[in-house]
Amino acid sequence: xxxxxxxxxxxxxxxxRISTEVGADGVITDAQSSSLIFRGFERILQNQxxxxxxxxxxxxxxxxxxxxxxxxTNALDDLYGVAESVPKDALMMRNIFQGLxxxxxxxxxxxxxFGPDLANPAYKKVxxxxxDTGNAVWNEMVGRFAPISYKMDGAAVPVGSSYLAxxxxxxRLQEAIALIAGRxxxxxxxxxxGYTYPATVGDITKLSTYxxxxxxxxxxxxxxxDFNTWIxxxxxxxSPQKAVSFVTEHLTDLYNKTSTxxxxxxxxxxxxxxxxxxxxxxxxxEKILGLPAxxxxxxxxxxxxxxxxxxxxxxxxxxxxxxxxxKSPAGDRIFTSGVVTGKLEYQKFDPEKITxxxxxxxxxxxxxxxxxAKGETVPYTDPNKIVYTGxxxxxxxWDKAPRYDGMAGEVGPLARxxxxxxxLVTGLAQAFAENGYSAANVYTRMLARMQETAILAYxxxxxxxxxxxxxxxxxxxxxxxTAKNNSGMGLWEAPRGALGHWISAGSDGKVTxxxxxxxxxxxxxxxxxxxxxxxxxxxxxxxxxxxxGDVDYTNPVGIFHMGRSYDPCISCAVHTIDLxxxxxxxxxxxx
Numbered sequence: 001x002x003x004x005x006x007x008x009x010x011x012x013x014x015x016x017r018i019s020t021e022v023g024a025d026g027v028i029t030d031a032q033s034s035s036l037i038f039r040g041f042e043r044i045l046q047n048q049x050x051x052x053x054x055x056x057x058x059x060x061x062x063x064x065x066x067x068x069x070x071x072x073t074n075a076l077d078d079l080y081g082v083a084e085s086v087p088k089d090a091l092m093m094r095n096i097f098q099g100l101x102x103x104x105x106x107x108x109x110x111x112x113x114f115g116p117d118l119a120n121p122a123y124k125k126v127x128x129x130x131x132d133t134g135n136a137v138w139n140e141m142v143g144r145f146a147p148i149s150y151k152m153d154g155a156a157v158p159v160g161s162s163y164l165a166x167x168x169x170x171x172r173l174q175e176a177i178a179l180i181a182g183r184x185x186x187x188x189x190x191x192x193x194g195y196t197y198p199a200t201v202g203d204i205t206k207l208s209t210y211x212x213x214x215x216x217x218x219x220x221x222x223x224x225x226d227f228n229t230w231i232x233x234x235x236x237x238x239s240p241q242k243a244v245s246f247v248t249e250h251l252t253d254l255y256n257k258t259s260t261x262x263x264x265x266x267x268x269x270x271x272x273x274x275x276x277x278x279x280x281x282x283x284x285x286e287k288i289l290g291l292p293a294x295x296x297x298x299x300x301x302x303x304x305x306x307x308x309x310x311x312x313x314x315x316x317x318x319x320x321x322x323x324x325x326x327k328s329p330a331g332d333r334i335f336t337s338g339v340v341t342g343k344l345e346y347q348k349f350d351p352e353k354i355t356x357x358x359x360x361x362x363x364x365x366x367x368x369x370x371x372x373a374k375g376e377t378v379p380y381t382d383p384n385k386i387v388y389t390g391x392x393x394x395x396x397x398w399d400k401a402p403r404y405d406g407m408a409g410e411v412g413p414l415a416r417x418x419x420x421x422x423x424l425v426t427g428l429a430q431a432f433a434e435n436g437y438s439a440a441n442v443y444t445r446m447l448a449r450m451q452e453t454a455i456l457a458y459x460x461x462x463x464x465x466x467x468x469x470x471x472x473x474x475x476x477x478x479x480x481x482t483a484k485n486n487s488g489m490g491l492w493e494a495p496r497g498a499l500g501h502w503i504s505a506g507s508d509g510k511v512t513x514x515x516x517x518x519x520x521x522x523x524x525x526x527x528x529x530x531x532x533x534x535x536x537x538x539x540x541x542x543x544x545x546x547x548x549g550d551v552d553y554t555n556p557v558g559i560f561h562m563g564r565s566y567d568p569c570i571s572c573a574v575h576t577i578d579l580x581x582x583x584x585x586x587x588x589x590x591x
Contacts, residue, residue, distance in 0.1 A: 001431050003019065003022075005017065005018065006018045006471070008036075008436065009563045010568050011113050011115065011116075016033070016035055016163040016214045016524060016563070018031065018033060018034075019031065020540060026219065026558075028544070029541065030391075031537045032221070032334060032397075032537065034388075034396050034399075036388070037336055041060055042515055042516065045511050046379070047510050047511060049509075049511075050503060050509070051191070053076065053514065053579065054073045054190045054192075055069070055190075055193065056186065057072045057184050057516065061517070063495075064494050065186055066098055066101045067098065067494030071499045072490055073192060074489075074492055075490075075502065076488060077193065077490075078326040078490065079482070079503055080478040080480075080482045080488075081486075083323060084323040084325070085323050087194055087476065088320050088467075089198075089472030090195040092318075092463050092468040094190075094318065096464055098316070098334070100176050100177050100325040101177060102452075102453075102495045103214070104169075104170055104173035104199065105496075106170060106452065108414070109265070109448060109449065109495075110272075110450065111162055111163050111166035112147070112170075113564060114561075116160075117557060118144075118158070118276075118295070119147070119160065121152050121153070121490065122546060122556045123295065124550065126293070127141075127293065130261050132258070136262035136263070140264045142296060144163070144275070145162060145163055146159055147160070148246055154589055160188040164364060172323075173214065176211075178258070179203055180199045180204055181197075189306065191475065194560075195474045196474075196475070199393060203470075204465070205580075211461065220266070220269050221272055222273055222450075223271045224269045224270065225271070227454070227458075233246040234247065234454075234456065235422060235451070237423040238423075239427075243423035247277060248284065254268075254274060254384050255278065255290075257269070258270070273450050276446065276450075280298075280443050281296075281297060282299055283298055285442075295547060297441065297446070298442070298537075300441060300442070300561060301441045301539045301565055303442040303539060304438070304541065305538075307342060308532055309342040309440075309535060310404060310421065311341075311411075311552070312409035313336070313338055313493065313497075313498060314328055314331055314351075314409070314499070315332065315333040315338075315493065316334070318333060319332070327489070330348050334420060337349035337491070338419035339419070340418045344429060344439055345487055347422075352371070354404055354517065354519065355371055355402070355403050355406075356369070356370055356372060356521075359395075359527065360395050360396060361395060361526060361542075363378055363380065364380060364386065365377075373504065376528070377515065390493070390557075393531075396526055400528075401521075401526055401528040403528055408525065408534055408538065409535070410566075411519050412497035412567065413445070413495075414445050415448075415555050416493060417452060422448075424451055425447065442561050444557040452544050457536060481509070483505040483509070484506070485506065488503045489503075490502075494518070496566070496567050497522060498521035498522060499517070499518055499519055519569070522535070540562055544558050545559055
């Protein structure tokens with residue numbers, strides 16, 4: 001047995017340690033997911049004016065500050081009793097800048113955080129032994145996804161074409177958000193009861209220009225089939241089977257046209273989505289298309305016991321109507337709330353079933369498995385108790401362990417796509433389950449993120465050019481007295497998954513308790529009070545550290561893929577705090 005530790009896991013937003021026990025066959029037998037530092041925003045917000053929460057909590061994360069701002073604003077809408085009357089055009093503005101941010105975040109993950117692992121030398125060792133086809137596939141992988149300043153065998157590798165082209169698009173999307181939100185990151189346009197800036201006709205025209213430029217990138221690099229044809233035959237397909245058939249027939253046609261020449265380039269019709277959809281999966285690539293090899297990403301990152309996992313979505317993106325329900329009942333939002341079991345059975349979402357365990361975390365809370373509205377965040381302050389090497393029965397993470405009805409829950413694009421019954425992702429999940437694979441795996445997780453990006457691009461155009469009215473009402477007044485001895489709940493969907501903020505105020509209207517449960521805590525959680533591992537830990541145990549080639553303990557690319565397929569953003573889950581007492585939390589004020 002060999003201990004293989006990856007620390008840090010992520011390229012940015014790190015602070016995550018994965019420790020595994022690996023057998024001689026390369027299969028992981030045990031795993032611990034440890035978040036390495038403490039987040040103190042719950043303590044910082046004590047005694048604050050509630051309205052500051054929407055601005056302060058955006059500082060939790062520089063990648064998706066808008067999601068935190070929106071979850072907090074939703075909690076404030078509820079606290080001040082105005083959620084049911086927020087004007088529809090204010091809700092559309094919230095949709096637009098959250099949609100832009102989610103597209104930017106997904107593109108960053110696909111091309112900058114996950115993509116470079118496809119240029120790992122482990123694949124070169126295997127693919128280049130498979131003759132002209134293997135060499136052609138490897139050349140495409142490294143030619144598209146190699147990161148900046150990358151070397152292999154001591155030689156510099158040119159940056160990949162897709163990686164390089166994606167970076168300016170990230171900048172362009174940030175500029176688009178700033179146009180309507182004031183700045184990005186950390187916009188100041190969120191306010192309970194609505195939105196502060198009415199986008200003008202000129203703003204909408206500029207947004208449309210940004211949109212067309214981003215879609216030009218999509219057509220050149222991401223998806224070579226016509227975008228509207230893809231949406232019509234996947235997102236809008238009449239059944240999961242028809243969506244899967246459309247994609248497999250499209251890939252079969254592509255392979256038949258290019259296999260003789262071994263031309264898998266973008267010019268030959270292989271966009272990044274088509275390329276990964278074909279070569280990333282053993283089932284799709286080898287067994288359906290007849291490819292000589294694949295990356296076998298559908299064989300790792302799955303759940304071995306469906307009874308110990310579910311897929312949770314709080315629901316995101318408001319429908320075009322005045323007001324919304326803070327509890328996010330089924331069907332109230334465009335991406336509906338819901339829960340899908342490990343056996344792909346559908347249930348209604350109930351926020352009362354959310355709890356957090358600290359049994360394996362560095363907290364000294366008075367009791368375990370608390371509902372978030374009654375949550376406690378009391379960290380260990382003795383450094384001798386902060387130990388990451390004590391094993392699965394110890395306390396080993398700063399993350400708490402959120403659970404839904406006592407169950408570990410995967411959140412994020414795959415959970416959202418399953419809950420809205422998106423035809424392509426649902427069809428793929430069903431196909432994998434019927435063929436002996438886990439419905440959730442690295443491959444379906446990445447395809448779900450790619451598909452959600454396409455769906456948001458489609459919906460954004462409607463929100464910007466059809467739904468939003470530049471002359472519409474964008475706010476309703478709030479009564480500050482309403483906050484006294486009241487509480488609120490903000491349920492939302494961040495790019496990485498379900499995000500919840502819970503706030504309580506005292507008789508003076510100031511914050512008495514504030515709790516956040518972030519996607520990173522759901523996904524990267526340690527074991528809970530029953531000893532059940534979190535989603536990442538479950539997906540690691542039983543998977544191989546190398547999907548192809550020999551076992552290589554020094555290059556566990558399978559662990560990279562599994563951990564990064566969840567798009568971990570650990571800064572959302574853990575942060576530092578000053579414990580010297582020199583900076584009292586009630587001295588902070590946002591102006």
